[in-house]
Amino acid sequence: MTKLRTALAGCGKVARIHAAALSRLEEAQLVAVCDAEPARAEALAAACGARAFTDVRRMLDATRVDALVVCTPHPAHAAPAIAAAERGVHVLVEKPMAASLADCDAMLAAAAASGVKLGVVSQRRFYEPVLRMKAAIDAGKIGRPALGVVLMFNWREESYYASDPWRGRWDTEGGGVLVNQAPHQLDLLQWFLGEPEEITGYWANINHPSVAVDDTALALIRFAGGGLGCVVASLAQKPGLFTKVHVHGSSGASLGVQTESGASFIAGVSEIAGPPLNDLWTIPGEEHLLEIFEAEDRARFRTLDPTTHYHAIQIQDFFRAILEDRAPVVSGADGRRVVEMFTAVYQSNRERRPVRLPLASGE
Numbered sequence: 001m002t003k004l005r006t007a008l009a010g011c012g013k014v015a016r017i018h019a020a021a022l023s024r025l026e027e028a029q030l031v032a033v034c035d036a037e038p039a040r041a042e043a044l045a046a047a048c049g050a051r052a053f054t055d056v057r058r059m060l061d062a063t064r065v066d067a068l069v070v071c072t073p074h075p076a077h078a079a080p081a082i083a084a085a086e087r088g089v090h091v092l093v094e095k096p097m098a099a100s101l102a103d104c105d106a107m108l109a110a111a112a113a114s115g116v117k118l119g120v121v122s123q124r125r126f127y128e129p130v131l132r133m134k135a136a137i138d139a140g141k142i143g144r145p146a147l148g149v150v151l152m153f154n155w156r157e158e159s160y161y162a163s164d165p166w167r168g169r170w171d172t173e174g175g176g177v178l179v180n181q182a183p184h185q186l187d188l189l190q191w192f193l194g195e196p197e198e199i200t201g202y203w204a205n206i207n208h209p210s211v212a213v214d215d216t217a218l219a220l221i222r223f224a225g226g227g228l229g230c231v232v233a234s235l236a237q238k239p240g241l242f243t244k245v246h247v248h249g250s251s252g253a254s255l256g257v258q259t260e261s262g263a264s265f266i267a268g269v270s271e272i273a274g275p276p277l278n279d280l281w282t283i284p285g286e287e288h289l290l291e292i293f294e295a296e297d298r299a300r301f302r303t304l305d306p307t308t309h310y311h312a313i314q315i316q317d318f319f320r321a322i323l324e325d326r327a328p329v330v331s332g333a334d335g336r337r338v339v340e341m342f343t344a345v346y347q348s349n350r351e352r353r354p355v356r357l358p359l360a361s362g363e
């Protein structure tokens with residue numbers, strides 16, 4: 001198989017996961033990496049046999065790669081993504097797609113103008129318990145998905161915010177828990193319930209005085225398909241407790257996944273502590289499956305490295321989407337919807353009113 005020549009922008013913590021995942025893919029070959037800090041680019045380049053660069057445009061022009069994976073901090077996703085799209089290079093961007101809707105729209109426009117694929121990382125979509133829920137919902141097994149609930153009770157030390165200069169600041173990160181940790185579960189919620197059409201939100205900083213952004217946020221959501229949603233996302237519980245996404249159907253049946261037991265992993269710092277598990281499954285006649293799913297999921301967890309495994313599956317889907325000329329499982333439009341959701345929470349909190357979606361680029 002011809003391998004798609006691939007470059008990485010940003011050689012920090014999550015880039016190591018991408019480099020490890022790319023090294024195992026038959027569809028791709030990592031040929032170049034780039035970081036604004038030369039030592040970081042050189043270290044990753046040496047570790048994976050790629051060329052090192054300190055400027056994305058120069059790297060793209062010198063290497064003529066087929067695809068670029070963007071692993072820079074979120075407000076710095078748009079510039080490399082657009083530079084790549086303008087050169088006909090496909091782009092997979094880390095979550096969140098960007099810190100602003102203006103950045104999302106510029107990336108979507110650049111990708112549409114040149115006809116390249118634009119994907120956004122949301123690797124929890126590929127967790128087996130999540131795929132089971134999606135298949136059951138799509139098969140109509142719970143009727144209409146009527147109520148979605150995200151509960152994230154997590155913890156971050158002050159040292160986490162101090163670990164990189166861009167973290168925990170409105171100007172260099174764009175927000176807090178809503179922008180950095182919750183996008184995974186916001187994406188699952190919109191995957192299960194569809195497009196949100198109205199959001200009321202609140203946020204607070206409960207116990208992280210070294211940063212100004214939210215360590216806790218709440219959202220009440222009305223979806224266009226008639227469903228309702230409720231999100232509680234917090235980094236203020238020590239120790240971290242769990243993160244769950246539950247969907248209750250119009251038939252009365254409920255499905256759920258615990259995506260994190262204990263605190264969620266921090267890329268390059270900690271490992272995934274336990275397997276993602278279905279924690280609710282009340283479809284009539286299928287209640288017994290919960291135990292079977294759990295046994296399967298615990299057994300699988302012992303056989304793989306969960307920190308890279310689900311990234312690798314999503315990266316492979318993205319490269320196959322290029323080769324098969326189809327949409328990736330998580331598209332740029334999906335990534336924008338998550339940015340729209342957290343933008344609406346901040347706007348609702350600021351203006352003390354429900355916010356109607358869709359939001360325009362300037363919001």
Ligand SMILES: NC(=O)c1ccc[n+]([C@@H]2O[C@H](COP(=O)([O-])OP(=O)(O)OC[C@H]3O[C@@H](n4cnc5c(N)ncnc54)[C@H](O)[C@@H]3O)[C@@H](O)[C@H]2O)c1
Nearest residue numbers: 010011012013014035036071072073074076094095164267
């Ligand atoms: N999917 C996941 O589970 C997951 C996990 C961790 C991080 N992420 C995302 O990945 C992104 C990076 O996070 P991280 O933890 O690796 O951060 P990091 O700070 O460890 O790495 C970012 C790197 O980008 C470099 N950089 C910044 N601006 C640049 C530019 N203009 N050109 C080239 N390099 C530049 C920095 O020097 C740094 O080395 C964030 O958007 C984050 O949300 C996703």
